[in-house]
Amino acid sequence: DAGVTQSPTHLIKTRGQHVTLRCSPISGHKSVSWYQQVLGQGPQFIFQYYEKEERGRGNFPDRFSARQFPNYSSELNVNALLLGDSALYLCASSLLGDGGSPLHFGNGTRLTVT
Amino acid sequence: DAKTTQPPSMDCAEGRAANLPCNHSTISGNEYVYWYRQIHSQGPQYIIHGLKNNETNEMASLIITEDRKSSTLILPHATLRDTAVYYCIVRGNNNNDMRFGAGTRLTVKP
Numbered sequence: 687d688a689g690v691t692q693s694p695t696h697l698i699k700t701r702g703q704h705v706t707l708r709c710s711p712i713s714g715h716k717s718v719s720w721y722q723q724v725l726g727q728g729p730q731f732i733f734q735y736y737e738k739e740e741r742g743r744g745n746f747p748d749r750f751s752a753r754q755f756p757n758y759s760s761e762l763n764v765n766a767l768l769l770g771d772s773a774l775y776l777c778a779s780s781l782l783g784d785g786g787s788p789l790h791f792g793n794g795t796r797l798t799v800t
Numbered sequence: 801d802a803k804t805t806q807p808p809s810m811d812c813a814e815g816r817a818a819n820l821p822c823n824h825s826t827i828s829g830n831e832y833v834y835w836y837r838q839i840h841s842q843g844p845q846y847i848i849h850g851l852k853n854n855e856t857n858e859m860a861s862l863i864i865t866e867d868r869k870s871s872t873l874i875l876p877h878a879t880l881r882d883t884a885v886y887y888c889i890v891r892g893n894n895n896n897d898m899r900f901g902a903g904t905r906l907t908v909k910p
Binding site for chain 2: 690719721727728729730731776778784785786788789790791792793794
């Protein structure tokens, strides 16, 4: 079975630009979460969506937004990119949105902002 | 969510059991203990989780103390491929934010 897939795998953008990252969850999973991982640190929570509705938001500026589509895939959008947005962006899916449903992560999109 | 405390690094000999400790003294009754690991340049890999009882799967065993204030992840026969950063996370049932700390860097040596 296919795991969580993310695209693109790598991306280079310039300060001030906009970026869209995409995620396809494991088949049958209804919840998608997004995390940011800066080099040398653990992942930090950005958003969680369940059944196309936002269930949670981390401490990130409004430049970050996301959505979930009817097929449960998801996009993360970041506007007005800053150098500090350079990171590994991870998508995770789970069967349900509760604490007993393990998150399964993709291998991420490596974003570099120059 | 309750915070967790893990040693920053550990070594283990190949073929031996790796026992990774985690303290979570402020855990609440409805919070789960989760373990993930991350190998360089990959996403975190789910290992195991539990609420109150000990758990075992094909990858590892999770031992949770009776008072639930600490737990131990056991890799029964460590291999070189188990070298990774291991994260212990406490996660509430209604809280969708899994807070990753710094984790334990496990190095399995030949």
